[in-house]
Every structure is written in structure tokens, then in C-alpha cells.
Amino acid sequence: MAQRVGLSDGGSKKTSRVRVAVRLRPYMGKEDEKGEGSCVKGLDSQNLEIINWRNATETVKYHFDAFHGEQTTQQEVFLSSVKPVLPHILNGQNASVFAYGPTGAGKTHTMLGSSEQAGVIPRAVREVFDLVRARDEEEGWDYSIGMSYLEIYNEKVLDLLSPNSHDLPIREDKDKNILIPGLTHTTISSFSDFDKHFVPASLNRTTASTKLNQRSSRSHAILLIKVVRTRRALPNRQQIGKLYLVDLAGSEDNRRTGNQGIRLKESGAINLSLFTLSKVVDSLNSGTAIRVPYRDSKLTRLLQDSLGGSAHSVMITNIAPEYKYYFDTFTALNFAAKSKLIVNKPFTRETVAVMPVKRSREGHEAGGSGTEPHKKKQKEDKKAEQDGSSPSTHLHSRSEPSVLDRLIALEKQMMSCKDKDRISMLKDMAQYRKEIQDLKEKQREFENKAKLLNRLAGEKSGTSQTPNFKNNIAPLERKQSTATKAKKQQAVVQPLQGQFGMTQQVVVVKKQSVCVKKKESKLPDQVEPPDGKENMMQDSWESQIDTSVLEHSRQKILQILNSGSLKELKGLQQIGVKKAKLILGWREIHGDFTKVEDLTKVEGMTEKRFSTFMKANILSNMGK
């Protein structure tokens, strides 16, 4: 029976982490319609810088294991980033090389290349054959090399060597080896033998044209090269080393790809799995996660034994220099910077064959689908899905922010966190969550008080729906105006989109409902604006609202400014996607806003805009 053993030979107890290389694609004029030039610059063989999106006079610098600039050749990328991990697979260990990055940034070029510029895949396979040939005959081991090739398309595992196959299951044996029952596994005897199978299979990969890339990969392509070495002397000890060569589909922003229909659906699946990959990396990096969410996507499930586990992993992050890729590049770099922290613990997989080993030229991945343990596993998977413990049920929840939003949120965390600060960051987060919880409690208290006051006021005046304004007079009634000028200023204030967790029915409040009309205001506590300026108007309308309600609203806005995701920020009145991103950027650099007025420090947020923003949001909040 197969058994998992610790490092016995061919390895040491030291841990190995994911090596992260970044490769910058050459600048392409046709990708830069506005002629803006490049926004990324290599500094040396490990460092690069990118223009800061918030302030173009600043740059953000990144340090990686390797940086491959625009002039780097395919051979140089292979020698520096890939070749060093390959010997491990001859010793029964796993290795993986995967290309990550935005659509059109050069992943396929890096992994596959062209006939003139062969990429990592052909070079690595050739090298594996060379390594096996170079092994000393006297060593006493026989080697056999086999290949499988699959793609994950729309969360389906499809066999590229047998294109008519259907979605294949992913299983894990008791030794934590990932298996795909039914996947074609072909023994290959030479590089040309490999080529014979690989080239036609590559044509089966799903690609399509998007706005960003004429021939965009719509799936994650995973080539598995398996090296089995068998001891000649009885009892025929056997070690299996696996090499995964992965060309990931591009991370993409559908607003730019112009994806619709089927492309949009594909894109959803791509982004979901890349997002899960990011979560897995995040979880591994934190070092405290009880459960790494490998099962949340097929991609991470498959890469399970090459990420954070036993494998020697290399991630090549491909980026493009043109401005139109800026945010994708920024996100990819932050993801890559995070991945550098993963620590893998290599071990040698070894099996002892009870019977002399038979080797076939063509076969299937071990672990057929009908065996008892697999049935049991299937049941467990099903149960997890039913009782909601399956992560996939969470991922499809409609209340989840979009993938892009969450990536940006993750970025933000990583940007503000150095390795050594990770634990304290986690503590801060726990504390932070508690504070949010306390605020929510307070909010509920306020709501109850407000309801009570309104009910009392209603009992006195005969109405019951009056909001909690000073003097208990509904502004809707006292501020109604027919003046032309006032009408011009009228704006529909949309209620916040669930930002404050209110459960009451949402109502639309018209600005004029509570807007103070200069001349008509007769209330004693109302400050009349001397010249009608916006900021003076602000004082005036604010003065009509109960200070506790006002303060409560301001706190809520502050809370969203400090902890809201992109989507939540966009839910604020007067905040579009651009402004929301600027707020996120400000937070990344300066930390929390100490008071709502700090918002004026964000680019483009003038005093006047801030005033309008506050009014709209406070009124909207009250309208709920």
C-alpha cells in the first residue's frame, strides 16, 4: 500500500517557500492608444517600481525573488526561475510552476512560447529527460516519465489528451495526494514523444478573442509530468514526483474586456478561481488559518499539493507595462508580493510495492472512481455542501462583494502588512471586528430610541412616522418650498444601499424635503445662511437635526470610509467607482480617517463636494 513517509533521502528537513518571479512584457504601442508610455519600471534583477495610482509623482516599489525585465529571454527566465526546482521531482517530491497575471500580460508566451521562442513547458520537459538520462545507472533506480494534460474551464476539469471526456472528479487519497480518476496518463519516452501528444492537445484548449487579447486563454491549463522511480532491488520501493506546469487564465476586469454572455460567464469562473487562489495564499500566509480553502475552487483543489504543502513552487507573475493594464498590474503585484510569504515543507513521497511493479505505456491516473474510499469521500463532499460547510456555498452568495472588490480589499490588507506584523494585524482585525460589532449594537440602541421617540411624538401630534428631528417637527412639512431657485437645487437622494445594516423598509428622501430655504426658515434654532453658500447651508440643515442622530450618522459614514469595501464605498451617496478607489488608495497610504472631514484630503474632494456628500448621506441615512 502507498504510504506517506518523511524526508528520508533526496531531501532535507528545511522548508522551501514559493519563489516569486515577476516578468514584465515588452511595451506594445498598439496597447497604448493614448501614447502614455509605461507605468512600470524595472530597477534591478529583483526590484521594480510602479507609479502610485493616487499620486503620479510617487512610485510603489516591490521586491521579488526575481524580476525579469522586458528584454529578458525565454532561456533566462527558465534558467533562473524554473530549472532549479526540477531535480526535486526525480527524488519523489512535487514541484509546480505557474504563470499568473492579467489577460494579455504574457502568461502563455512564458509557459508555452512559440516555435522560435520556446517557453517554460518545452524547456522543462526537455530538462526532465536530460536529468533522468544523467542519473547514474549504478544508483539502482529505474525511471519512468508520464504526462497528463487538462484544463479547468468554467469549473469543469476537462482532459485535453482525451477531448471528448466530461468533467472529471478531483480526489485526495489518504496520503493527501491529489488524484483525478479517469484522467489520461501517457507514458512518454522522449521529448519528441511528449511533443507528439502535447501539441495537438494544446489546440483543444479553450481560447477566445476578447477586447484585450486576440487569443485569450479562457481556461487554466495544467500539464502534469510525473516521474516514477522504482528501486531495482526488492522490495521495489517506488517514489513518485510530480511537476505541475500551469498556465492560468488571465485575471480580468470585465469592464475593460468588454465581455458579455458566455465570455462573461467564463470570466466569472476564472475570477472566482483566481480569487480563491488568492484566498488560499492569504490563508497560508497568515499561518493561523484553521482551514485553507483549497476546496473552494477546482483550481486550488488541484494545486493543493503544490501550494503550501509539499511542493517546490514557483510563481511567475506576468505584467504588462501599459497604463490601460494599470489596476490589473497593481492587483497582480500585490497578489505576488503576498505569495512570497508561503512556506512549503517538502517531503518525499514513497510507496513500497508489494508485488513487482508493472509499467504500462498507456494508462490512467491511479485511484479509480468506484472504490470505497472515494465513494466515502464523495459522500463527505456532498454532506459538506448540504450542511453549508462547503465553501462553494458561501462563494456563490449574492451578498458577497465582487471578486475585484475583494481582491482590492485583500490588496489593501497586504499593502499595510509586513510579514512580521502579520500576527499583530490579525489581532487588530479581531479587535476591529469587535468594535464594528459594538457599533452595530449602539446603532440598534439608537434605532430603538428613535422609534420610541417617534411613537411618543406621534401619540402627541397624531402622526407616527416622523423622523427624529430637533423639535420633533418633520422637516418634510416645515421646509416645503415653491421657490424656483430652491427647485433648481433639488436632487433625489438615493438611500444608502444597505450600508448601515438597517432593516426597515427603504424610502427615497427628496433633498428638498429637508432642505432649508433661506428666507422661509422661521425656526428659532435655525442658523440662516448669510450668502447662500453651500457650506453655510450645510450648517443650516445640520442644525435642524438632532445632534445625537447627526453624530450617529457621521460615525457610520466614518466607519464605512475606514472599513468599507469598494462596493460598500460605492454604496455611499456621491461616491462613484473612481472616488471609491481613491478612498481605498488613501487608506492604504495614510491609514484610517480620524474624522469624516479627512475626506477632503482625498484627491478631488473639495470642501463643497464634501459638504454635498455629507448632506446627501446623512439625509439618506435618515430616510431609511
Ligand SMILES: Nc1ncnc2c1ncn2[C@@H]1O[C@H](COP(=O)(O)OP(=O)(O)OP(=O)(O)O)[C@@H](O)[C@H]1O
Ligand atoms: N516577453 C514577451 N516578448 C514578446 N512578446 C510577448 C511577451 N510576452 C507576451 N508577448 C506577446 O503579447 C501577447 C499577449 O501574450 P499572451 O497571449 O501570452 O498573454 P496571456 O497573459 O497568456 O493572455 P491571456 O490570459 O488572455 O491568455 C502575445 O502576442 C504575445 O506573443
